[in-house]
Amino acid sequence: MSITQVRAACPHDCPDTCAILVTVEDGVATAVRGDPEHPTTAGVLCTKVSRYVERTYSPDRVLRPMRRVGKKGEGKFEQISWNEALDEIANRLKPIAERDPQAILPYSYCGTMGLVQGESMSLRFFNKLGASLLDRTICATAGFTGYKYTIGASIGTDMEQFQDAKLILIWGGNPIASNLHFWMRAQEAKRRGAKLIAIDPYRSLTAEKCHQHIALLPGTDSALALGMMHVLIAEDLLDHAYIADHTLGFDQLKERAAEWTPERTADTCGISAQEVVDLARLYGETAKCGEPVAIRCNYGVQRAKGGGMAVRNMSCLPALVGAWRHAAGGIQLSTSGSFPANRALLQRPDLLAGRKTRTINMTTIGDDLLKEASPEFGPKVEAVIVYNANPLAIAPDSAKVQAGFEREDLFTVVMEQFRTDSADYADILLPATTQLEHVDAHLAYGHLYMMANNAAIAPLGEAKPNTEIFRLLAARMGFDDPCFQESDEELAAQAFDKTHARAIHFDWESLKQKGWQKLNMPDAPFAEGGFPTPSGKCEFYSSTMERDGLDPLPAYIAPYESVASNPQLAKKYPLAMISPPARNFLNSTFVNVQSLRATEGEPHLDIHPFDAAPRGLNHGDMARIFNDRGSFVAKARVTEKARPGLVVGLSIWWKKLASDGKNANEVTSQRLTDMGRAPTFYDTLVQVEKAAPRPGHEDTPH
Numbered sequence: 001m002s003i004t005q006v007r008a009a010c011p012h013d014c015p016d017t018c019a020i021l022v023t024v025e026d027g028v029a030t031a032v033r034g035d036p037e038h039p040t041t042a043g044v045l046c047t048k049v050s051r052y053v054e055r056t057y058s059p060d061r062v063l064r065p066m067r068r069v070g071k072k073g074e075g076k077f078e079q080i081s082w083n084e085a086l087d088e089i090a091n092r093l094k095p096i097a098e099r100d101p102q103a104i105l106p107y108s109y110c111g112t113m114g115l116v117q118g119e120s121m122s123l124r125f126f127n128k129l130g131a132s133l134l135d136r137t138i139c140a141t142a143g144f145t146g147y148k149y150t151i152g153a154s155i156g157t158d159m160e161q162f163q164d165a166k167l168i169l170i171w172g173g174n175p176i177a178s179n180l181h182f183w184m185r186a187q188e189a190k191r192r193g194a195k196l197i198a199i200d201p202y203r204s205l206t207a208e209k210c211h212q213h214i215a216l217l218p219g220t221d222s223a224l225a226l227g228m229m230h231v232l233i234a235e236d237l238l239d240h241a242y243i244a245d246h247t248l249g250f251d252q253l254k255e256r257a258a259e260w261t262p263e264r265t266a267d268t269c270g271i272s273a274q275e276v277v278d279l280a281r282l283y284g285e286t287a288k289c290g291e292p293v294a295i296r297c298n299y300g301v302q303r304a305k306g307g308g309m310a311v312r313n314m315s316c317l318p319a320l321v322g323a324w325r326h327a328a329g330g331i332q333l334s335t336s337g338s339f340p341a342n343r344a345l346l347q348r349p350d351l352l353a354g355r356k357t358r359t360i361n362m363t364t365i366g367d368d369l370l371k372e373a374s375p376e377f378g379p380k381v382e383a384v385i386v387y388n389a390n391p392l393a394i395a396p397d398s399a400k401v402q403a404g405f406e407r408e409d410l411f412t413v414v415m416e417q418f419r420t421d422s423a424d425y426a427d428i429l430l431p432a433t434t435q436l437e438h439v440d441a442h443l444a445y446g447h448l449y450m451m452a453n454n455a456a457i458a459p460l461g462e463a464k465p466n467t468e469i470f471r472l473l474a475a476r477m478g479f480d481d482p483c484f485q486e487s488d489e490e491l492a493a494q495a496f497d498k499t500h501a502r503a504i505h506f507d508w509e510s511l512k513q514k515g516w517q518k519l520n521m522p523d524a525p526f527a528e529g530g531f532p533t534p535s536g537k538c539e540f541y542s543s544t545m546e547r548d549g550l551d552p553l554p555a556y557i558a559p560y561e562s563v564a565s566n567p568q569l570a571k572k573y574p575l576a577m578i579s580p581p582a583r584n585f586l587n588s589t590f591v592n593v594q595s596l597r598a599t600e601g602e603p604h605l606d607i608h609p610f611d612a613a614p615r616g617l618n619h620g621d622m623a624r625i626f627n628d629r630g631s632f633v634a635k636a637r638v639t640e641k642a643r644p645g646l647v648v649g650l651s652i653w654w655k656k657l658a659s660d661g662k663n664a665n666e667v668t669s670q671r672l673t674d675m676g677r678a679p680t681f682y683d684t685l686v687q688v689e690k691a692a693p694r695p696g697h698e699d700t701p702h
């Protein structure tokens with residue numbers, strides 16, 4: 001018997017990008033474990049990915065090409081050969097492309113974060129075709145944009161340094177569920193005497209374990225940051241030298257922050273003025289004592305109208321108190337901007353050859369699939385090619401998304417590992433390999449290591465990597481540019497730009513052997529300033545924002561839907577709903593893994609006793625959650641974890657695995673954030689009522 005260890009990387013949309021060791025016995029993967037030598041993984045994988053072998057060999061894998069035989073959404077398919085599948089796709093796409101290739105739309109996101117299986121051969125194909133471009137906004141572009149205006153790029157505090165911080169603000173994130181290896185560092189900091197504060201409307205698993213929890217109203221973080229600035233300035237808890245040398249616009253900021261008294265801030269955020277003052281004092285005084293103060297800014301703050309501004313305001317705080325002077329101080333939103341990834345080489349935008357193609361925002365897929373041709377919109381979408389994504393479950397305003405994918409005149413191809421909600425709408429469903437079956441190179445958005453993924457096993461059944469599918473489609477379409485011949489290994493070898501100082505050590509052959517390689521970066525990236533902004537400074541005042549039609553100074557942008565901002569709507573729909581990630585799922589991935597779904601149980605709605613009582617809702621009752629966009633049902637958990645006025649439905653469930661065939665995205669809207677054209681999932685007012693019990697479940701309170 002032959003037993004080998006293969007070095008792999010976790011492909012999932014998670015900041016931790018773990019280094020994995022796969023045990024392979026006679027060609028069969030039998031176990032995965034975290035690489036004990038990789039500093040951030042430290043030998044630990046999360047519960048979800050510990051089940052990766054179970055997921056890979058699941059009897060539910062899509063392993064053959066299939067053609068739909070039932071109605072769209074019904075999930076009835078017949079098996080066909082690869083040749084039939086590819087011929088049919090090419091025959092359907094060719095006449096559309098002849099009329100106008102922009103009627104063809106790719107829809108993809110981060111099912112895999114790999115630079116090769118993500119967007120390389122796929123975009124070469126779509127660029128050559130001249131298809132519509134997809135604006136990949138569904139997750140991070142609001143905060144990314146706000147951070148970029150202020151700091152210049154997605155570069156921040158190194159995850160490995162947080163353990164030396166004396167104060168950590170965990171702001172809009174639940175790392176126990178979604179950034180486990182950062183949480184391990186925060187725990188170490190706690191053991192070394194640090195104070196941890198969670199800022200989150202919900203008492204998440206993480207908030208429960210912090211020293212303090214500030215439960216503000218959703219979408220009000222930009223106000224809290226302004227209130228903190230007010231106190232820091234009023235009480236002179238500032239690093240004047242750092243401000244003078246490395247920031248721009250302090251005098252204007254001072255005027256703006258003066259408007260945000262602790263009382264006004266408290267009123268906006270739904271917390272007490274004392275909480276605002278104490279938080280700012282602790283932050284400023286700890287820094288004044290020469291100790292590192294750090295902020296882990298996460299995605300929860302970005303999913304309301306003012307999501308971009310929230311991150312912008314928060315990213316001004318470290319410069320005010322000089323926190324960047326310490327390796328363990330500063331802020332981390334994402335580290336992805338540290339990596340010199342060779343995107344243009346992998347994706348070849350030059351294949352567009354000067355053609356101007358339109359861009360469709362993935363967040364508004366619900367509306368866009370239903371649009372007729374028009375001068376502003378361009379041609380009606382006639383074909384969608386879905387890969388690395390599950391739009392039916394994850395996109396907002398789901399009823400519209402569903403209506404779009406139900407269109408009889410829409411040709412849909414889905415490349416998938418499983419029969420997801422989206423796969424059920426495919427005309428042609430193609431089997432995709434998992435991370436154990438293909439090669440990839442990865443960057444991370446929570447640490448600073450370039451990562452390699454070797455294929456551990458041969459593809460199961462007839463599954464193929466995304467790259468191979470697009471190579472075959474390119475050949476069918478008659479694209480003969482040499483770049484369509486490149487192998488996955490050749491693509492991986494191009495992943496990073498080794499002429500860049502940070503990646504001079506990049507060499508695919510040695511990365512494959514070792515599995516990981518840290519970027520060449522200073523421990524404290526902005527200790528001496530050098531921000532990658534136009535001015536080279538941390539920009540409290542941003543002329544770029546002004547040019548883009550935004551307030552050049554930190555500001556408060558109220559949610560679209562909140563009791564304060566829209567009292568009229570709140571009369572009908574008085575509760576704010578958020579739907580952050582459930583611990584055992586990764587977006588909608590893993591929902592079909594039986595052991596993980598069993599741990600989550602079924603869709604739940606957390607609701608405060610004050611809100612449950614007047615609705616006659618008891619713990620364990622089925623609740624119906626609704627607004628003008630739609631409704632879904634979930635089992636009520638009456639708990640003080642949700643602050644009064646807030647309901648929480650941990651997500652993202654597969655619709656078809658919920659009792660009513662729906663999920664939280666029935667009620668979320670397609671409205672976009674202030675910057676970055678991103679979704680506003682957590683900017684949603686709803687009403688909740690007791691639902692009729694499901695047949696056979698009349699009596700199940702517990």
Ligand SMILES: Nc1nc2c(c(=O)[nH]1)N[C@H]1C(S)=C(S)[C@@H](COP(=O)(O)OP(=O)(O)OC[C@H]3O[C@@H](n4cnc5c(=O)[nH]c(N)nc54)[C@H](O)[C@@H]3O)O[C@H]1N2
Binds near residue numbers: 578
């Ligand atoms: N287990 C697991 N891990 C994941 C994912 C997953 O689905 N499951 N998803 C991955 C992806 S794609 C991403 S983008 C990241 C997300 O990473 P995080 O942003 O850390 O995600 P969450 O764990 O949802 O943490 C968000 C927290 O923000 C809170 N929140 C909601 N609205 C607000 C608000 O207005 N203000 C503040 N301050 N807090 C708010 C929520 O209650 C929640 O506790 O996680 C990644 N990791």
Ligand SMILES: Nc1nc2c(c(=O)[nH]1)N[C@H]1C(S)=C(S)[C@@H](COP(=O)(O)OP(=O)(O)OC[C@H]3O[C@@H](n4cnc5c(=O)[nH]c(N)nc54)[C@H](O)[C@@H]3O)O[C@H]1N2
Binds near residue numbers: 388394416435587
């Ligand atoms: N209500 C609500 N909605 C949300 C969010 C929320 O917090 N609340 N979070 C949002 C966020 S942050 C994000 S990032 C999006 C995530 O949205 P998506 O990126 O669509 O994430 P997943 O639902 O995990 O779907 C990824 C799919 O890719 C498939 N896949 C994985 N690897 C491969 C591969 O190599 N090839 C192919 N062809 N397929 C592969 C997986 O099987 C999976 O079905 O959801 C967003 N939607």
Ligand code: SF4
Binds near residue numbers: 010011012014016050
């Ligand atoms: S999902 Fe995140 S924590 Fe889990 S193994 Fe992958 S990178 Fe690590």
Ligand SMILES: [Mo]
Binds near residue numbers: 013139140
């Ligand atoms: Mo995300």
